[in-house]
Amino acid sequence: MYRTKNCGELRLSDVNQTVTLAGWVQRIRKMGGMTFVDLRDRYGITQLAFNQEINAPVFEEANRLGREYVIQAVGRVEERYSKNANMPTGDIEINVSELHVLNEAATPPFTIENDTDGGDDIRMKYRYLDLRRQCVRQNLELRHKMAFEVRRYLDEQGFLEVETPVLVNSTPEGARDFVVPSRMNPGQFYALPQSPQTLKQLLMVSGFDRYFQIVKCFRDEDLRADRQPEFTQIDCEMSFVEQEDVLNMFEGMSRHLFKVIKGIDLPKLPRMTWADAMKYYGSDKPDTRFDMRFVELMDVLQGHGFSVFDNAAYIGGICAKGAASYTRKQLDELTDFVRRPQIGAKGLVYARIEADGTVKSSVDKFYTQDVLQSLKQAMNAQPGDLILILSGDDANKTRKQLCELRLEMGSRLGLRDKNQYACLWVIDFPMYEWSDEENRLMAMHHPFTSPKPEDIPLLDTDPAAVRANAYDMVINGVEVGGGSIRIHDANLQQKVFEILGFTPEQAQQKFGFLMNAFKYGAPPHGGLAYGLDRFVSLFAGLDSIRDCIAFPKNNQGRDVMLGAPGVIDQIQLDELQLRVDLKK
């Protein structure tokens, strides 16, 4: 070893020990006859002291060091004159008697500090330097710890981690697959798994009973801010279970993580039906750190001559506590916010509750104070509150707009503290959703999701109304996990396929290997998958999953550090019997 101690562990009790440290030069301060070097490694920072009077040659060497040099220093631990209470090693320093430069360093293109001067692009290009920053490295330490604790919990619960293959077959439903040409089988391709869904179901058919895997999954999608072409799932499945069993098991897992990682005792998770989530929050992943539920105002506000409302299919309001003092400028900002093309509302109606209880609205000329008082009552608004109202001719669209407005108000009012966690289960998702594009019902979760037993008769009469045994775990408005109880009955599966518009032949072609497996004794089973990247970024308080991934890709799917993807040799293409055929 090049060291006897690391840079984070020395304390006052170590004074007078002779130690060897190794690490990177974080900072150099030259103060006349003294030079101080902050030496950094993963474990912390320790101050090295070089005294010209005591050891002139080593002092001279220290003065020749540069930022990020890798050095080894031997010296005695001494109590500092001026202690630094902000660092764990702040009581001591090393009086250095020997100094070795293990490696020099060119000046890094940005400062290696939490508060760096490097922009996103340069940090990604030099990600190996970016990862030296404590704030970035800590996210990956957290990720390691979370993954380890997930494994510990699931192992204790009798789950087996089983590795499923990465080179699989292309699946016809879902997102676009990444494919891998096979040299040994020319003209044929593997696909990278979008999830191990069918394989984990096969493991249930195999009697594995409790399976999990922390596993890379792949989707060739056009990337949005918080998507990566490769991402990591905590993928789980259990046999002989009902929904309640799955929810309890994984509520337990989340409780374990919150306890050991954050020191938080997670209360029993509330459950909200999908219908209620849509009605009260306009979202299947409501941020319940704050209330501000939607109130439907059709009864209160229609029929008073305000044609915008009178012609609306939906009118909904939220009550922003204490925001009556919002200025004209702030209200205009909110109007601009809801009118942004990404949100698409036509306008925003507001009503202030004055200190005396009267209501002052932006549509006063259409509404009497009596009606406005009914509004106040409906919204349960108090003096000092601000009511914000959206309407539209498509109820679902309007609810989504109102959802965005609610989140914006939550942020503005400081109600979305990243250190507060509101977790819940959203349950009773619909089996199907209508696709205008495909002009058919599509599986909301996937085609193996089972309907609620009491809704099975509706499959014949009103399939769009059938609720599924499907559930999502939502934390702070982020869907961190989701799953379902699967169908294990062949007849029911066939009916579900029919409703999706598959002929028996198509079903066989698309999902044949799984359906065949189900013929040999499939147990009742169900499970779920968590997005590890999202889970970690929630725990880390990050806005993007990118900073909890060691080597993320950018929005063009590129790893700018590695220079991937890149062109490959013609020989390689020839071996694969492929030709690149670029569109002109």
Next chain:
Amino acid sequence: MYRTKNCGELRLSDVNQTVTLAGWVQRIRKMGGMTFVDLRDRYGITQLAFNQEINAPVFEEANRLGREYVIQAVGRVEERYSKNANMPTGDIEINVSELHVLNEAATPPFTIENDTDGGDDIRMKYRYLDLRRQCVRQNLELRHKMAFEVRRYLDEQGFLEVETPVLVNSTPEGARDFVVPSRMNPGQFYALPQSPQTLKQLLMVSGFDRYFQIVKCFRDEDLRADRQPEFTQIDCEMSFVEQEDVLNMFEGMSRHLFKVIKGIDLPKLPRMTWADAMKYYGSDKPDTRFDMRFVELMDVLQGHGFSVFDNAAYIGGICAKGAASYTRKQLDELTDFVRRPQIGAKGLVYARIEADGTVKSSVDKFYTQDVLQSLKQAMNAQPGDLILILSGDDANKTRKQLCELRLEMGSRLGLRDKNQYACLWVIDFPMYEWSDEENRLMAMHHPFTSPKPEDIPLLDTDPAAVRANAYDMVINGVEVGGGSIRIHDANLQQKVFEILGFTPEQAQQKFGFLMNAFKYGAPPHGGLAYGLDRFVSLFAGLDSIRDCIAFPKNNQGRDVMLGAPGVIDQIQLDELQLRVDLKK
């Protein structure tokens, strides 16, 4: 839950409890008015008893069950009349009062027993049924446990598991890459990693200090018996370490695994130089469960007129204890064995040590008893032993042949017990090996491996003689892990590249991103990687890695269960701007 207990946990102490079990029908025995069903799940087998007199309707239902039906049974735990000491639940049975068929099963294409009637091909096609066999499932349970214990040990030692990307850049050295066309970057390809070697070195540059990952790696090679296109590594790297530190750390890991998994206290691992391994075993991965070392016999046997030996570049013998009684037929088999084209020896010379100490050899007409006595002495042979001798005009080739013969004799003499483990480190590998194909020196490990400091001067004078800081962990003749201390000095790296025949430009082009990273302060570092598949198959006593992989591929790289690889839609090819261009 569909059960209150699993099929492995009930004991005499549970008698009179009413329980609900669920699982698969393993066996049905109809004995007049009684029917017995063995119910199986992952945890074991429990006998269900159906009594016509007590409950006729349920008895009738039981008689309609078939093999592998999935059922749920409610009943009382009762003491058995005829106990079965071979199964943990053999003292009890369930007197069934309620029976539900959860799913029927078609007759499986082979019996779900450890000793199955299914051949390899059908078992692979129906791998989900094969995995129901206890012996196969246990391998995967072992794999889970080993991976978990590796993580536990490394976590305790301060290692961080960091996920490196699967979609990376193509590397020009090493085996053939699998590539993934990028739709967003038409004409460009990602590669799947052959190992995260360069990425883990970057993490060392980042100051991660101790990294590991249990990670899938990919090689597009023509497959041999014990190779898979995707395989799993335990990949590790440490900073500020020397070889001794790495060996101690991972010897500790192996010791931990042997202790918790096998209950074996692993002694301190012996170390053998590569030169000795080649000299005494003709292999860089000697099976040291048995001795039978090579003895070089040039001095003893040359110059006596036997032209085969007189013209040989190498003559070596092994002493097979107690095998003097081998019959003519057995000796002929051995001769045939070494003459097989895979081994390629011209012939085999043997010498028996008779009870009276005289030596009887197959080349008696060339050698006096005096010379044969010197042979006996050189081989340290005793009465009853058999000396086997090979010679050839290429010393290394002959040693390899003798290695195969030694392993064969070890097997024949029962010296290769799968429940015995002989572990060692092979160290001091050469830096380079000559490639006739490339007509240049090639890196034996990889081009970032550091030479032994004392051998650095030889880089200028005799590079082929330079030894590396490289090491393999060998167990029972299998290389389970290997690694090296890496070069962290830019000048030394450049010299190593020169010897490999790279110009500075070529080195920059091939390894530029890593060499650039090294400019910014690379710490001394080193590490190793274990092959998890091999490690597990050793612990499981398997001959092939295939049975410790849930869904393996065959020798054509096919997953016959999934039907992967397969053809993909033209739309998908068009999106990738690729054309399949099959050779006629």
